[in-house]
Amino acid sequence: MTAEPSQELPAPIDLTHYFSEVAKNKTASPFKAFYKFFGIPGIGNFAGGLPNNNYFPFDTLEGVAALPERFKPTPPTPVKPPKQCADPDAGPRTEGSRVVVPKVSPDPNPLTKIDLKTALQYGDALGLPPLFAWIRKFTLEHLHPNVPYKNGPEVVLTTGNTDGFSKTLEALMNLWREGVDPVEERPGMLVEQYMYTPPAIRAKSYKANIVPVSMDRQGIMASGEGGLEDVLENWDSSHGRRPHLLYTVTIGQNPTGGVVSVQRRKEIYEVCVKYDVIIIEDEPYWYLQYPSANALSIKSRGHPVSEDAQPGCETYGSSGYPFLDSLVPSFLSVDYQGRVVRLDTFSKTIAPGCRLGWITAQPALIEKIYLSTQQTTQQPSGFVQSMVAQLLIGTEGALPPRESFFSSSNKTQNGWKVDGWVRWLEGLRGNYERRMNAMCNILEANKHVVKTGRRRKQTSHHNEQNQSTINTTDDDSEWRHVVKLQIYDFDYPMGGMFTWLHFIYETHPLADKFPHSKLSAAHWVLLTREPYRVLPAPGVLFSANEAIQAASGYQFMRLCFAAVDEAEIEPLTQRLVNGIHAFWAIKKSEEIDELLEESPWMEARLAELTL
Ligand code: PLP
Numbered sequence: 001m002t003a004e005p006s007q008e009l010p011a012p013i014d015l016t017h018y019f020s021e022v023a024k025n026k027t028a029s030p031f032k033a034f035y036k037f038f039g040i041p042g043i044g045n046f047a048g049g050l051p052n053n054n055y056f057p058f059d060t061l062e063g064v065a066a067l068p069e070r071f072k073p074t075p076p077t078p079v080k081p082p083k084q085c086a087d088p089d090a091g092p093r094t095e096g097s098r099v100v101v102p103k104v105s106p107d108p109n110p111l112t113k114i115d116l117k118t119a120l121q122y123g124d125a126l127g128l129p130p131l132f133a134w135i136r137k138f139t140l141e142h143l144h145p146n147v148p149y150k151n152g153p154e155v156v157l158t159t160g161n162t163d164g165f166s167k168t169l170e171a172l173m174n175l176w177r178e179g180v181d182p183v184e185e186r187p188g189m190l191v192e193q194y195m196y197t198p199p200a201i202r203a204k205s206y207k208a209n210i211v212p213v214s215m216d217r218q219g220i221m222a223s224g225e226g227g228l229e230d231v232l233e234n235w236d237s238s239h240g241r242r243p244h245l246l247y248t249v250t251i252g253q254n255p256t257g258g259v260v261s262v263q264r265r266k267e268i269y270e271v272c273v274k275y276d277v278i279i280i281e282d283e284p285y286w287y288l289q290y291p292s293a294n295a296l297s298i299k300s301r302g303h304p305v306s307e308d309a310q311p312g313c314e315t316y317g318s319s320g321y322p323f324l325d326s327l328v329p330s331f332l333s334v335d336y337q338g339r340v341v342r343l344d345t346f347s348k349t350i351a352p353g354c355r356l357g358w359i360t361a362q363p364a365l366i367e368k369i370y371l372s373t374q375q376t377t378q379q380p381s382g383f384v385q386s387m388v389a390q391l392l393i394g395t396e397g398a399l400p401p402r403e404s405f406f407s408s409s410n411k412t413q414n415g416w417k418v419d420g421w422v423r424w425l426e427g428l429r430g431n432y433e434r435r436m437n438a439m440c441n442i443l444e445a446n447k448h449v450v451k452t453g454r455r456r457k458q459t460s461h462h463n464e465q466n467q468s469t470i471n472t473t474d475d476d477s478e479w480r481h482v483v484k485l486q487i488y489d490f491d492y493p494m495g496g497m498f499t500w501l502h503f504i505y506e507t508h509p510l511a512d513k514f515p516h517s518k519l520s521a522a523h524w525v526l527l528t529r530e531p532y533r534v535l536p537a538p539g540v541l542f543s544a545n546e547a548i549q550a551a552s553g554y555q556f557m558r559l560c561f562a563a564v565d566e567a568e569i570e571p572l573t574q575r576l577v578n579g580i581h582a583f584w585a586i587k588k589s590e591e592i593d594e595l596l597e598e599s600p601w602m603e604a605r606l607a608e609l610t611l
Contacts, residue, residue, distance in 0.1 A: 252496020
């Protein structure tokens with residue numbers, strides 16, 4: 001379906017049959033409705049239960065923020081070169097600008113006024129008006145410029161995607177009571193086979209069925225065995241209702257690093273239309289899409305990543321920014337029925353402690369979530385909203401003079417604007433992409449171990465899966481052979497912050513002596529010990545259920561290349577591969593037994609985690 005002029009687009013479909021009882025029963029707060037009267041010029045406000053703003057202890061909020069050009073982007077995005085980016089990771093401290101939120105702004109326009117008097121006061125659940133307006137405009141005009149349903153989606157602020165997911169679930173899922181409610185009513189949520197598990201845990205508090213869908217390099221599969229269509233078509237209703245929600249991370253998937261192409265999105269979307277499924281798309285890493293990963297993975301795996309991995313988003317309307325246009329667009333870009341709920345957060349673009357994000361979805365659903373916001377968080381913290389608003393939007397005019405360490409940063413508070421924000425995202429992508437490549441190049445170079453030995457001269461050639469003979473002698477009775485064994489494989493992540501390593505425990509010298517889940521537990525312990533002392537996240541933590549943990553989850557470890565210092569990426573990755581090689585050098589069972597004695601946490605996890 002291609003985008004057409006707004007008046008010809010279909011209206012979003014009615015989703016009220018999926019609204020939870022809680023959502024249906026939500027009514028607007030009469031108190032909040034009263035806020036509109038507070039703005040009447042000159043009114044003596046005896047109505048609101050508002051504390052006096054003169055008694056707020058903060059006279060200003062201020063900080064020094066980076067300039068948007070601090071980090072260096074990577075090609076192919078055509079961008080302005082970074083300004084004196086001496087240290088690509090930290091950037092010189094002096095390259096900042098002061099961000100000051102005054103106590104009272106003289107600006108009479110509530111849509112541009114940023115001050116503490118407003119931000120720290122009670123307010124409408126939409127949030128601080130200038131910030132809400134900026135995020136809404138950025139979302140609708142630049143991030144998703146062409147959502148193909150009539151009048152497009154709406155936006156509501158959240159305190160991050162954890163909050164966004166929780167509120168979405170509250171609106172769309174009923175609590176099921178075991179032994180009380182009929183089994184046919186038990187709700188279900190489709191998830192990725194390897195997943196970021198907190199949303200599944202949240203849905204389990206509603207007693208929902210968590211239903212895994214098989215994945216490939218990109219993400220969930222629309223068709224094929226265990227794919228979305230297969231799961232929905234063959235749904236066994238003795239377990240509950242056919243799932244009506246799909247929770248998915250489509251860009252820089254956590255933990256696999258996949259990116260779902262436009263073609264795949266269309267296929268998944270059509271299956272969701274057929275089975276009336278709502279897609280909850282959680283995208284903290286959307287701007288971290290790595291063009292270099294496709295080419296590198298072809299090298300790594302010896303086969304193309306996917307036929308349809310090209311974004312092809314030119315057909316989805318221009319955002320006005322080459323960088324944004326180069327990214328695979330959201331499910332919203334193919335959402336002609338209004339069944340996509342998109343979660344965005346500032347956690348990975350500013351900081352997790354911001355607790356600031358937003359939801360984009362069809363207006364009827366956004367209204368329910370807005371009412372939920374009235375009754376729960378009210379709005380994100382005013383401290384955060386005002387600082388982020390000042391950073392992104394700014395106010396015109398000179399700053400009050402400051403002395404000492406602020407003086408070198410007395411530049412401007414005109415705000416980054418959309419240009420600056422996009423440039424910031426490009427710089428972040430550049431830095432994370434370089435880290436990703438630094439880690440993965442070392443992993444790529446070390447995925448084999450070499451075994452040497454002598455063998456009777458019967459078999460002249462040997463080449464099984466994961467091993468190959470690469471050298472021989474011409475001795476009469478024996479071959480001296482050198483065998484290359486592959487001990488792990490992985491794909492260069494197409495996006496996000498994680499590398500997903502798959503270990504081939506079949507090639508371990510003790511593969512026949514221990515269950516491979518035990519080898520994995522011992523392996524993890526060894527890696528955490530001196531001299532390796534690295535901490536990968538065990539794959540069992542990302543398995544959507546126990547069966548997946550037991551069948552394959554233990555074969556994986558997730559490595560985050562985002563958090564450690566730039567200078568540490570290569571030495572730490574080298575330590576990790578040294579540890580992996582040391583594990584493959586273990587030939588005595590007692591050594592594995594000894595390591596397993598130290599793995600109660602892993603063992604307990606394997607036994608107890610009942611996702
Ligand atoms: N969703 C995914 C896929 C994540 O990886 C994370 C954090 O790691 C979150 C959500 C949490 O987001 P927030 O900090 O906005 O609540």
